[in-house]
Amino acid sequence: MMLKLFRNARIVTPKDEGSPAAGKNQGNVIRYDPGALIVKGGRIAGIGEEHAVLEGLPAEEVHMEVDCKGRCLIPGFVDPHTHMCFARLREAEFDMRIGGMSYLDILRQGGGILSSVEAVRRESESGLYRGTRSRVVTALEHGTTTVEIKSGYGLDTDNELKMLRVIDRVARQTPLDVVPTFLGAHAIPPEYADTPDTFVDLIVNEMLPAVRDQGIAKHCDVFCEDGVFTIDQSRRILSAAKQLGMAVKLHADEIRDLGGAGLAGELNAVSADHVLAASDESIDKMARAGVIATLLPATAYCLRKPYARARTFISRDVPVALATDCNPGSSYTESMPFVIGLAVLNMGLSPAEALTAATLNAAYALGLARRTGSLEDGKNADFLLLNGESPSILAYHAGVSPVRHVYKLGEKIV
Ligand SMILES: [Zn+2]
Incomplete structure (x- = not known):
């Protein structure tokens, strides 16, 4: 040859x-x-x-x-945490946010994650495909050769399956490796605002089996946070996903230390992501279970928040990965070089540590280290x-x- x-x-x-x-x-x-x-x-x-x-x-x-x-x-970079499949940018909301408006006020003006849900539900499959594909190509131009993309702006069975089909089509029609993740538990949709446990029932009893039958997503993710999904709800959803043979990961302890990082350890999750507020005790649980900490410094940068304690994770033997978190709200970037720059200059990683985080450890966070990273x-x-x-x-x-x-x-x- x-x-x-x-x-x-x-x-x-x-x-x-x-x-x-x-x-x-x-x-x-x-x-x-x-x-x-x-x-x-x-x-x-x-x-x-x-x-x-x-x-x-x-x-x-x-x-x-x-x-x-x-x-x-x-x-090539591996970006192990993105929400690149969305229908509409939220540029006006950015202006409100930097003008000092609170997230709750933005929600009242029709912004926030639920506006992305509404846009995805209305968008055609081909429109969603075109937007997602163009963001993936931008990521490729910035050096990303493998990218994870989550569902999570559908929040009903049909629209979650629609998002996963779009992500799968992007996977087949671009040169990158694209890894789809099911994130039906991204937010409580308005129709279940008063009965969140009924929405958890829907995820466990209807969405997860449908996602398994569709056969596209190999990972299941949950947004475990105050006002989103509790520890018990997250445990229930992720345990059900594991029983269906899916690997699990969490958005954990982004705003408050709920114990999501500890839950990631308990469930042997492949990664716990964000983890800005994770306690030392939760970090040690992650280390014992070999859970990767996927840090998203572009989100902290865009929201003007403190950064995750990268040096603490490294000193306590938790492998650190880096990702863009590319999404229309809190972190609109496809650029891994930008994320690496933030990790080095604002989180104290050495360039070599950041390289490992953006390649090998990120590949492990997607179960792909055998062939890339x-x-x-x-x-x-x-x-x-x-x-x-x-x-x-x-x-x-x-x-x-x-x-x-x-x-x-x-x-x-x-
Ligand atoms: Zn995310």
Whole structure:
């Protein structure tokens, strides 16, 4: 089979030791300078110091050679938490918010998450597809090669299934790997405002079995928060999802420490996301159960809130992942370079720790680390060439994406 050779690159990649990188391993990356990488049939078939890779490489089998000119070469980003499937932006609401209006006042003006629900319920499947696809392509241009997208703006069985069909179509019609997640428990819809437990019954008895039969979503997520879903309701929904064979994750302890991060530990969730307010005790439960903390600094930035305690998670051996949380309300960005910049400058991660969080640990948070998230023999040849010498450029070049080229399965896409 024909080989592609990428040489004269400054390669930086986390090393997959068979589990998410926690504690000191979070920042343990391998560097090859100058490094080379061989692609065979879309997979990595050799990586290392250039002289070692070139030694014994049969020149006649190399049909393409790329001189990377000393640029940094890193794994493609994995964005493990997004709400990119939505029907309408909420730009006017942004103006209200920065003008100082409270979230409750915004709700009264018809804003907030329920306006996104109304828009998705009204939107056609093809309209929803076009908007979602364009955001996914923007993510790809910023270096994301694998992205998770949640449902959760339908909040009834038909519209939740509609969202998952749209996400599945985006998965099939773009070069990225797209991972659909069922988030029927994103908010209490207006028709159940007075009877939230009846809505939980609907999720457990009707939506989850329908989602399982549809066969698209492999993960189930719940927004566990004051005024949304309680710990008991979250436990009920996620336990039912586990019984149907789905992996589970949570929006946990974003605003108040309800114990959602601890529940993630109890349920062996793959990740607990946001976790701004998680207590030390909950963090230790996550560490014992191997739950990944998916941190969403763009949300804290856009809402002008304090950031999650990234250094505490790392010092207590919880693997940290990073995601955009791309959504029309609290964090409208598709850019992982922006998220990495915030993580380095505002949460105190080193560039190497942030790289691991945005690649290997994020791949683990989606159950995809076997094929992506780091550059090693046998994994997919998903990688980026940066306009810079090291991953530091991602934070150093503020507000601009230094992603020069994106390779997916060894093909140049961007
Ligand atoms: Zn979210």
